[in-house]
Amino acid sequence: MSQGRQASRIGMGRWNRIMVIVLGIVLVSCAGPAASAFWGSVSSGFGAVKADSVAPGAKPGTSVTGSTVTVTWTASTTAAGRSVTGYSIARYSSATGGTRVAAIGTCQGTVAGLSCVEANVPAGTWYYTVTPMLSLWQGVESLRSTGTAPVTDTTPPNAPVVTSPASVNAALADKVPVSGTAEANSSVTLTVTGTGGQPMSQTIAVDNAGNWTAAPVDVRNFADGTITYSAKATDAAGNTGVAGTATSSKDATAPTVTNIQLVNGGAAGKIDKNDSVTITFSESLKASTICNAWTSNTVTQTIGGNGQVTVNVSAGNVLTVTSSSCTLNLGSLALSSGYAGSAMSFGGNGSNASSVTWNPGAGVKTLTLTLGGATGTANTSVGAAAATLTAASTLTDIAGNPLNPASFTSASPGGF
Template sequence: MSRLRQNRPASVVLGVPAVFGWRSRLAIIVAGILLVSWGGPAASAFWGSISSGPGAVKADSVAQGAKPATAVSGANVTVSWTASTTAAGRSVTGYSIARYSSATGGTRVTATGGCAGTVAGLGCVEAGVPAGTWYYTVTPTLSLWQGSESQRSTATTPVTDTTAPLAPMVTAPAYVNQSTVGSVPISGTAEANSSVTLTVSGAGAAPVTQTVTTLASGVWTAAPFNLSAFTDGTISSSARASDAAGNTGPAGTATSTKDVVAPTVTGVQLNNGAGKTLGIAEQTDSVKLTFSEALIANTICSAWTSNTTTQTQSGNGSSQVLVNISAGDVLTVSQAGCPSLRVGSVALGGNYTDTALTFAGNNTSGSILTWNPGAKTLTITLGAGGPGTLTVAATPTPLPGYAPAAGVTDLAGNELSTTQVNSLAASRF
């Protein structure tokens, strides 16, 4: 009996005999992957699965890196970029950063510091970048594959200056008063085009800070400060300059005195001259006005120039001090050789005369106007003239009153009220 033999056709799939099973086809795919991988990191194409079948594959590629942006802080350069994907939408696993010394061509320099190796995020900082102008690139990577290098960034020039700016000059007002406390100007000079950080501090409140940029001339001006929250006393202004390289220099300082309390009249006293008759207005009698604090001398008499030493006005001719007592017993001062004179008026409180009187005289016999900043007193001494024709009795002793002239201020510039203040202590000439 003869044996039957079954013949099987030799089919060919993609040029490969059908006798090759799925294991053989997988081997061919692996070989293809190896061929691509032999291209090393420069190869941008790779194979990836597109279905669950054991032999189903397709080619994918890593896209070109995005052009990076840069920012400089001294010798440190921050590099940032947008995310890259493959053509099929896969996320890349990292990026390599490099820089060139020219916009085109040149030698590729691998970035260092925080930008060295493979960076997983979308930004890094390369510290201590050498002097020069640099153009950065980003190359996306995925496993053994990498995309094309990005376009180069705009020119980036780190600053390698290590010299700190000098201490700024700070100009602040000597006094802060009730009219200026809400808008206090502070200015100064520092290194040109530097950044000045100004801190103002004092008792009673937290410091306030402001940062300004100097002009090319080095001048800087802060926006006016509201210092109302600080208590009266010393206000300190401290400024430090930082240059473009990030170097910060020592502080420049200035101090101000905050005083927002207006001066007041604390005493009005009439004094009888030595050896003179009590109750009569006559030569060498005087009026002593006392204040709560020292005043600016030239706001009383513009001829006075010192706020620390006793100032006196007397003389003859056009510089005579004229003390006038009206028929209504109100004392005023005129002339006195002061281009601007602000004394005000004294209500004597007693009937010394029924006609107007003038006390003047020349030199030693003249009337005298004296400001004593230490004692905080303004004294008006009657010179030759008069005397009054009426006598004021001891009982009841009068209570004189004083109405200051407008424009008299304390050292801080707070103005003395013009409202009349009556003495609590009785006195007479």
């Protein structure tokens, strides 16, 4: 009898275990694939079949590039520590409630990894979720991500407006100011090119009013000539437009005096009416630095007429010039020969008037002083000799480079 009862108990235990399994299958079948609990063997012996469950999904993170959203999350396991086999990714159009939309791209179906990418996401704000999966079972859907707004703008921004100085001299070459306007909140990539140096680029944020200012540009590595500033704007959607450009004329080379010539127009060996001084420069000067009334840097200009120009020669033979019609900034010319017996003044009216003429023409670039009627005593039979110009510090070329050196002595003797 004892053996029969023992056999009966063993049979009953097997029957109970089978019933548990059957009941588990029935429960899972009734709950369907969405059930997070399932039954499985976790040990030997009676009671080895027990319920396990898939843990809830981890709240995902998102990042956006244009209309593409990358979703990332951390791994999930079952309550018993088993690894899940994949994840189901979805999105909603609101932080709570709403309709579940299955993600597409590499986020479609069951994703084995811990990240995926959904491209061409429709416009709007989307909240992503992750649901862990284990075979036919799935865990609880995760909390929703923070709102994710893909950018569906495909229109490139207009060309930026670029503002730069018309000319760049030596004093400005290491800090050229460049600025402009572009689409608000875009970014501008500025590229600077010129002869003899490598292009330089920098990226600048455009403010919400559409203004941008580059860091000061150093163009010293470029040769004198045209410097080009090219700027392209890229909007928040990643669209890059066509370039806007501006140019500067770089001249970082200081002008020089190349020759001083004393020309006789009256009695030889004597300083008198119609004598002249011609000063030649290496390049055109800015006309207003010679006479503040001159506004053109390209045409020949003259001051003359009744009492407008006075050429003075001191008893020490230093020649200076003044004008009643503008401020002349020529400096002084030391005559090595003793032309003046006493202080002299050359002014006059009409045909006796002194004059100053600036000729910026190609191959010329000369400043000529012509003497008019004189007062004072002139010496005679004065031999040719060198003359030394000490130029005014305000004389510059068109780019603003001052004369260097400011003092120049004629290489060969000359005389009135």
